[in-house]
Amino acid sequence: MSATMKDVARLAGVSTSTVSRVLANHPAISEETAVRVRDAMQKLKYQPNQIARSLSNRATHTIALIMPDPASYPLMNPFFVNAIRGVTTFARKHGYYLLLTYPENHDELTIIKDLVGSRRIDGIILTSVKKDDAIMTYLEEYEHPYVVIGHPYEDQKTLWVDNDNYGIVYKITKRLIEQGHRKIAFLGGADDYRVTTDRRQGYLDALRDHNIPIDEKIIYREWFSESIAAEITRKILDYCMPDAVIATDDTLALGVERTLSEQHHAHDVAVIGFNNTQVAQYVRPSLSSVEINAELLGFYAAKLLITRLQGKPQHTNHLLIEAEFIERESSRVSRKA
Amino acid sequence: MSATMKDVARLAGVSTSTVSRVLANHPAISEETAVRVRDAMQKLKYQPNQIARSLSNRATHTIALIMPDPASYPLMNPFFVNAIRGVTTFARKHGYYLLLTYPENHDELTIIKDLVGSRRIDGIILTSVKKDDAIMTYLEEYEHPYVVIGHPYEDQKTLWVDNDNYGIVYKITKRLIEQGHRKIAFLGGADDYRVTTDRRQGYLDALRDHNIPIDEKIIYREWFSESIAAEITRKILDYCMPDAVIATDDTLALGVERTLSEQHHAHDVAVIGFNNTQVAQYVRPSLSSVEINAELLGFYAAKLLITRLQGKPQHTNHLLIEAEFIERESSRVSRKA
DNA sequence: GCCGGTTCTGCAACCGCTTGCAGATCTAAT
DNA sequence: ATTAGATCTGCAAGCGGTTGCAGAACCGGC
Incomplete structure (x- = not known):
């Protein structure tokens, strides 16, 4: 050999x-x-031989990136490619490799325990924050280094990077209101994800600050597919004629647009998606969306984690990554105020 | 501890x-x-402790997936997400973890040498086959287990999975010809990638078999972006009016469609893409494309590799994954034969 | 020529697990 | 009772590195 x-x-x-x-x-x-x-x-x-070295050093120079199970979370593929890219870029530059995995059947905690317990990795990047997250509790307890892409509930010592989800949705909603929209529907994700509640809160607060009544009937809170979004849009249209719809993923927004087109309302309702996927610029009407800069999220997540692993001083435990609203045709709907 | x-x-x-x-x-x-x-x-x-175990065992239960550098190869993102998914699914089921990386500045061989030499991984999945591939030569020489997604030039002992690229393009071209198309342009990738030459050969042979003259002026052989594809389409239109265009990636096909639309030829020229990305079904006219089943490619790549690693007998050294032509509006162009 | 201080190198233990081989124990047959 | 064989367990070396500590070699100063 x-x-x-x-x-x-x-x-x-x-x-x-x-x-x-x-x-x-x-x-x-x-x-x-x-x-x-x-x-x-x-x-x-x-x-x-890195293995021998790791044994002696207690350091593997490998970090794990845990993605959600694609089966139960089919949305946001482009998000993950970009995040992976950002993570890899930083990690490689500092001599770290990336172990990529997702739960798949097993519950996520089992994987984490295996990963941590087997000493394969030095740190972990989590890609979502849930309420009462058992994983974060576990990592905290074992003092295993990790960083999360998302905004932890307890954010004092945890390392994290995130967009200002509250702020961006607040701004968008406000803008819609100022353009004369009143009935604004909101299709968000599951309630136990912080990203969902943050965004919804931005939406709610903007309405409240402008004295627009909140109508729970046009607020949906589940992760779903394009076709379910289309379905829901039908329900909404049956219930009332909305001025605008904010969907927290482009795929959902596409479902919304589909129903609107079918019912010839494509140009009456402003639609806004999230994640600025490639489709957004190709559909007609082209879809306004929010670029969340997933690559930067990944890059800085890796940076926080690796800096921590190297024991270097860290001036901050979190970073906010700029999200940018990209206006296209779908939200340019004339509305007489 | x-x-x-x-x-x-x-x-x-x-x-x-x-x-x-x-x-x-x-x-x-x-x-x-x-x-x-x-x-x-x-x-x-x-x-x-897996590290200690690995040291003793000389097995890490980790396989590496080498993607192309996204910077120099921005196309086909969805391909990789899906491939990753397939690989992970199989690997996890058999107790293997996935190390993901790509060259990024460094040349690919350096990374491979590091990965192999450092004994971090048991096997490697490569995602492309190039002519005179130094990496394959290296792995061959060191007898390091690997599998490649793509069709190796020397395919007797190498493990590989691939679509029947030649066959699918032959079939598509033949079909176009039978529908009355004669001037068929071909936008392919770089010549040193086997996937490119296979596909082009399918195209060329179909033309030849139907006695259609081959016109090098409408055959392009580089990887490029959507906008360069649009540019090229302009050149082609300046040169002649094509009946159809085959592009080996949806992104390129979108560039083609863009120029065609601008010049009001969207419904005169059949356009066919590859990889069946999400956009394909949302553009207008919707884009005919080839579903290459990247997830299956990844799954079976992992399967061949891991079976090999486990020393189990392998009835075959390669697998062909079905690619499926998905017809949409862009290729339904009436043509009087 | 002796001594204290540098500078450089090696010994040996250790990281946590695996495994060939030998030895201990037990059973049953002679 | 003796012994061969079967069954179970432990010793110790090995996987390929790292590192505290001791000691060898060399330096200049008195």
């Missing part, structure tokens, strides 16, 4: 300790020995 | 060898000792 430290040591005529120290750039090694050792390494094409 | 084998051994009043054997379900352990040991494990919440 391939060369080990012992081989290098033998060839260079030193002990393995010395080889190890050369590798670590230990100052107490004379330049000549270092050169001799490095020569030997070259000759043998030596590469240190 | 957390319990080790030694702790379990002490509590159960046995040696670590025994604990280890219990863990491995070694037959030479009496039921009573086994029970006593398992009790101790329970009490201590023992979880074996």
Whole structure:
């Protein structure tokens, strides 16, 4: 098989300790020995065995990214590709590898316990914040380093990155109101996700601040598919004629648009999606959406985590990533105020 | 920290060898000792340290998935999410974790060498086949297990999964011809990718078999973006009026459609994309595309690799995954034959 | 020539688990 | 009672690195 430290040591005529120290750039090694050792390494094409190293070091230089189970959470694929990209970019630059997984049948906690207990990884990136999250509690208890993409309920010491979900929806809602819209429907995700409640709160507060009555009949709170969104839109239309619909994912927004088109209301109702997926610019009317900059979320999540792993001082435990409202045709609906 | 084998051994009043054997379900352990040991494990919440295990075993139960650098290869994002999903599904079911990475600046071979040399992983999944691929040569030389998504030039012993790229394009081209199309343009990828040459060959052979002259002026062979595809389409239109365009990615096809729409030819030219991305069904005219079943490609890639890693017999070294042509509006163009 | 202080290197233990081999214990046959 | 064989368990070496500590070699100063 391939060369080990012992081989290098033998060839260079030193002990393995010395080889190890050369590798670590230990100052107490004379330049000549270092050169001799490095020569030997070259000759043998030596590469240190990371596993052995990890065992000794208690560090694997690997971080895990836990995605939601795609089966139960089919939305937001583009979000994850981009987040992965951001994480990888930062991680690789600092010598870390990325272990990617998702629950799939097993409950998420089981996976986490396995990952943590087996000592395979140094830290974890979680991609959602749930109410009473057992995983966060577990990681907290075992003091296992982690960072979460999302806004934790207890956000004092946890590392996290997130968009200002409350703020962006507040702003969008306000804007819609100022443009003369009154009946604004809201299709959000499940209530136990913080991202959902934050966004809905932004929506609710904007209505309240502008003295618009809140109508629970046009507020939906589940994760669903394009077709269920279409279905719900039909219900909404049966109930009343909305001025605008905010959907927290482009896929849902597409479902909304579909029903609106079918009922010839495509240009009467403002529709706004989230995540600025590729489709948004190609549908007609093109879909206004919110770019959440998933790549940056991933990048900074990795940054917080790895900085922590390296024991470097951290000036902050969280970062807010700018989300940008991208206006397209779907929300440019004339409305006489 | 957390319990080790030694702790379990002490509590159960046995040696670590025994604990280890219990863990491995070694037959030479009496039921009573086994029970006593398992009790101790329970009490201590023992979880074996995978790193130590790997060191001893020379197996990490981790496989790497190498994606192309997204920066230089921005297309096909959905392909990768789906492939990842398939790989993960199979891998997790068999106790393997997924290490995900891509070159990013570094050349790919460097990463591979690091990954292989550092002994972090048991096997590798590559996601493209290039001509004279240094990586495959390297892996071959070091006899490191790998599987490739794509069709290797030397396909006798290499493990691989792929669509029948030649066949599907041949079929599509033939079909276009039978519908009366004659001038069929082809926008493919870079020539050193096997997927490109396979597809183009299918296209060329279909033309040849139907005695349609081949016009190099409407054959393009680079990876490019939506906007460059639009640009190229302009060139093509300047040169002649094509009957149909086959683009080996939906993003390119969208660029084609854009130019066609701008020049009011959207309904005169049949356009066919690849990868059946979400956009395909939402654009107007909706885009005919080829569903390559990336999830299955990933799933079976993992399967071939892991079966190999487990040393189980393998009846075949490759699998062909069905690709399905999905006809939508963009290719339903009336043409008087 | 002796001594204290540097500078450099090696010994050996350790990280936590696996496994070949030998030895202990027990059973049953002679 | 003796012994061969079967059954179970432990010893100790090994996987490939790291690191505290001790000691060797060398330095200049007195």
